[in-house]
Amino acid sequence: MSDQPRLPRHVGIIMDGNGRWAQLRGLPRIEGHREGAQSVRDVTRAARRLGLEALTLYAFSSQNWARPADEVRALMQLLCDYLRDEHDEIMDNQIRLDAIGDVERLPPHVRDPLDALRAESAHHTGMTLTLALSYGGRESIARAIRAVAADVAAGTLAPDDIDVDRFGAYLPTTRLPPLDLLVRTSGEQRISNFMLWELAYAELVFVDVMWPDFRKDQLHEVLDQYAARERRFGLTSGQIAARAELTADDSDVET
Ligand code: IPE
Ligand code: IPE
Numbered sequence: 571m572s573d574q575p576r577l578p579r580h581v582g583i584i585m586d587g588n589g590r591w592a593q594l595r596g597l598p599r600i601e602g603h604r605e606g607a608q609s610v611r612d613v614t615r616a617a618r619r620l621g622l623e624a625l626t627l628y629a630f631s632s633q634n635w636a637r638p639a640d641e642v643r644a645l646m647q648l649l650c651d652y653l654r655d656e657h658d659e660i661m662d663n664q665i666r667l668d669a670i671g672d673v674e675r676l677p678p679h680v681r682d683p684l685d686a687l688r689a690e691s692a693h694h695t696g697m698t699l700t701l702a703l704s705y706g707g708r709e710s711i712a713r714a715i716r717a718v719a720a721d722v723a724a725g726t727l728a729p730d731d732i733d734v735d736r737f738g739a740y741l742p743t744t745r746l747p748p749l750d751l752l753v754r755t756s757g758e759q760r761i762s763n764f765m766l767w768e769l770a771y772a773e774l775v776f777v778d779v780m781w782p783d784f785r786k787d788q789l790h791e792v793l794d795q796y797a798a799r800e801r802r803f804g805l806t807s808g809q810i811a812a813r814a815e816l817t818a819d820d821s822d823v824e825t
């Protein structure tokens with residue numbers, strides 16, 4: 571798919587359906603999470619090869635802490651295993667690993683290797699792989715508002731200067747390109763508290779396959795769907811067409 575005409579810069583994925591994948595096979599839910607980790611590997615590798623700038627994966631929500639303790643424990647162990655097993659792949663492929671969310675809540679056996687790999691890969695200029703861990707979109711906005719309020723109280727920010735760009739700079743996603751495409755697996759058509767601010771103009775694609783069955787081929791399919799969409803950002807179709815023509819003219823001149 572290297573000839574992808576309109577590749578998104580930043581793709582976010584709500585990786586849902588691990589439990590149902592397992593239950594459909596008469597397996598414990600954790601087996602679905604284990605197989606889901608293979609999808610993370612496959613999709614990350616494919617995204618890097620395609621040349622995406624950023625891939626953000628919703629791995630554990632603020633609300634997922636309320637799941638049964640043994641499932642939470644197993645998920646934390648899988649995360650820890652993932653960070654150990656993927657270390658070389660991430661380093662060898664110039665991937666910058668980052669995390670968003672309330673990572674202080676993660677147990678030390680996850681947080682320590684996470685912090686270490688974030689630091690070790692911080693200078694990488696290939697794709698940024700962001701894991702949303704203990705993450706909630708509303709929590710993320712509330713945290714940003716606390717920081718804004720603190721700066722206003724300290725006198726370093728004037729309330730009248732707070733606009734979309736200024737506020738966005740307080741969010742943990744500020745270094746990433748705008749979110750172009752949001753994918754959710756498992757057939758559910760909801761956002762479940764993921765990147766609420768960032769998805770303002772993202773294209774949404776919902777697919778029926780469970781996350782453990784979402785691999786390279788399925789990624790290519792959703793990218794095809796994305797390429798066929800017309801993103802208008804509030805403009806008319808005619809304006810978009812005129813802009814595309816201008817861009818084409820520009821590249822004619824350059825070549
Ligand atoms: C997604 O799969 C993984 C996490 C939320 C951690 P689920 O565990 O939500 O699987 P379903 O939705 O119950 O099938
Ligand atoms: C969203 O899935 C969170 C992740 C994929 C990490 P959930 O399974 O937690 O969402 P709901 O409960 O179906 O909305």
Ligand code: MG
Nearest residue numbers: 586587588589
């Ligand atoms: Mg789910």
